[in-house]
Amino acid sequence: MYEGRTNVEEGKILGPENTRIVSAVGPGVHTFAVGDRVSVPFNIGCGTCRNCTSKWTSFCTKMNPAPGIDGAACGFAGMRPYDGGQAQFLRVPHADFNLLRLPPGNEHENDFTMLSDIFPTGWHGVVLSGMQPGDRVAVFGGGPVGLMAAHSAILQGASQVFLVDKQADRLNLAESIGATPINFSAGDPVEQILDITDDRGADRGVEAVGYQAHDTAGKEHPELVLDNLVKVVRSTGGIGVVGIYVPTHPGVPNGANAGRIGWDYGTFCTKGQTMSTGQAPVKRYNRQLRDLILTGAAKPSFLVSHEVPLVDAVEAYDKFGRRVDGFTKVLLRPNG
Ligand SMILES: NC(=O)c1ccc[n+]([C@@H]2O[C@H](COP(=O)([O-])OP(=O)(O)OC[C@H]3O[C@@H](n4cnc5c(N)ncnc54)[C@H](O)[C@@H]3O)[C@@H](O)[C@H]2O)c1
Numbered sequence: 001m002y003e004g005r006t007n008v009e010e011g012k013i014l015g016p017e018n019t020r021i022v023s024a025v026g027p028g029v030h031t032f033a034v035g036d037r038v039s040v041p042f043n044i045g046c047g048t049c050r051n052c053t054s055k056w057t058s059f060c061t062k063m064n065p066a067p068g069i070d071g072a073a074c075g076f077a078g079m080r081p082y083d084g085g086q087a088q089f090l091r092v093p094h095a096d097f098n099l100l101r102l103p104p105g106n107e108h109e110n111d112f113t114m115l116s117d118i119f120p121t122g123w124h125g126v127v128l129s130g131m132q133p134g135d136r137v138a139v140f141g142g143g144p145v146g147l148m149a150a151h152s153a154i155l156q157g158a159s160q161v162f163l164v165d166k167q168a169d170r171l172n173l174a175e176s177i178g179a180t181p182i183n184f185s186a187g188d189p190v191e192q193i194l195d196i197t198d199d200r201g202a203d204r205g206v207e208a209v210g211y212q213a214h215d216t217a218g219k220e221h222p223e224l225v226l227d228n229l230v231k232v233v234r235s236t237g238g239i240g241v242v243g244i245y246v247p248t249h250p251g252v253p254n255g256a257n258a259g260r261i262g263w264d265y266g267t268f269c270t271k272g273q274t275m276s277t278g279q280a281p282v283k284r285y286n287r288q289l290r291d292l293i294l295t296g297a298a299k300p301s302f303l304v305s306h307e308v309p310l311v312d313a314v315e316a317y318d319k320f321g322r323r324v325d326g327f328t329k330v331l332l333r334p335n336g
């Protein structure tokens with residue numbers, strides 16, 4: 001959205017990840033009161049449709065008025081018409097269903113902030129891969145989502161987690177939580193993982209890059225990470241794709257066909273692998289992940305690099321967008 005590569009409406013308030021104190025409740029809200037501390041999932045569910053009632057709130061069939069799209073989110077392109085939280089106040093539809101209660105006070109604030117999106121998203125990527133305790137997992141992408149996938153794989157009992165990226169600061173963070181960093185600018189990441197594993201490769205893979213996957217020179221190849229995962233994951237292994245791939249790509253030549261990606265489906269099929277995809281259903285996991293934070297087992301705030309008031313957001317966006325060293329995850333404080 002920030003790079004102008006979506007059809008997000010001008011003037012939309014961005015910000016899908018929110019931890020807030022309730023400041024007002026509407027007449028239809030019965031279980032939350034002013035003063036409650038809450039985590040707001042990025043998905044907005046109705047709570048009653050077929051997908052919401054089976055815990056797939058990321059594919060709510062009612063909350064997105066656009067034809068043919070199931071799933072709504074706050075502050076997000078194509079997941080209309082809900083504003084996000086980079087503002088003093090945020091309106092939460094169907095609050096009784098969507099909100100997650102947090103303990104009062106401000107303990108674990110930065111950890112809880114990861115509950116709205118990236119911690120459940122990283123966890124979901126590992127679940128989609130079919131990981132079992134003892135498996136080796138290769139995570140491609142060391143941004144917030146990939147780092148959360150690595151943290152989640154370790155929490156779920158992986159015997160070894162590889163994290164592939166080229167950004168030194170992100171690779172260092174991966175190493176700090178016990179993952180094995182793989183720098184793809186130092187050589188083919190698949191070869192590097194095969195070397196370390198005596199050619200066995202990984203049992204599972206997580207895609208946390210998306211269609212903007214690029215080579216060492218920065219040129220985009222939307223098939224690159226999918227191909228690498230097919231190569232590095234063993235036969236009958238699984239791949240969880242939480243990086244975003246889009247059917248159309250506004251403002252780009254041939255963007256109407258952006259979803260038609262030539263990746264190595266033949267090898268994928270021959271190896272008998274599985275692949276699962278999609279936006280994360282935050283409510284499927286956030287209660288348990290909150291409790292892992294409360295007991296100290298999970299500490300997703302390890303990746304928070306900066307905390308700034310909302311008025312400094314423009315500068316923080318710029319630095320995050322340019323991947324200025326150390327800008328891994330920025331928290332914005334709406335009230336300074
Ligand atoms: N499924 C969901 O619910 C969900 C939720 C949040 C974000 N996402 C998506 O997850 C993806 C990652 O999000 P993020 O915030 O971590 O993004 P990010 O842009 O901060 O991180 C992506 C990382 O991938 C790395 N990368 C690029 N090409 C690569 C390659 N060839 N091999 C390995 N790494 C490569 C980049 O260096 C970067 O560090 C995005 O597509 C985002 O839209 C999905």
Ligand SMILES: [Zn+2]
Pocket residue numbers: 045046047048049050051052053059060061062063
């Ligand atoms: Zn629904």
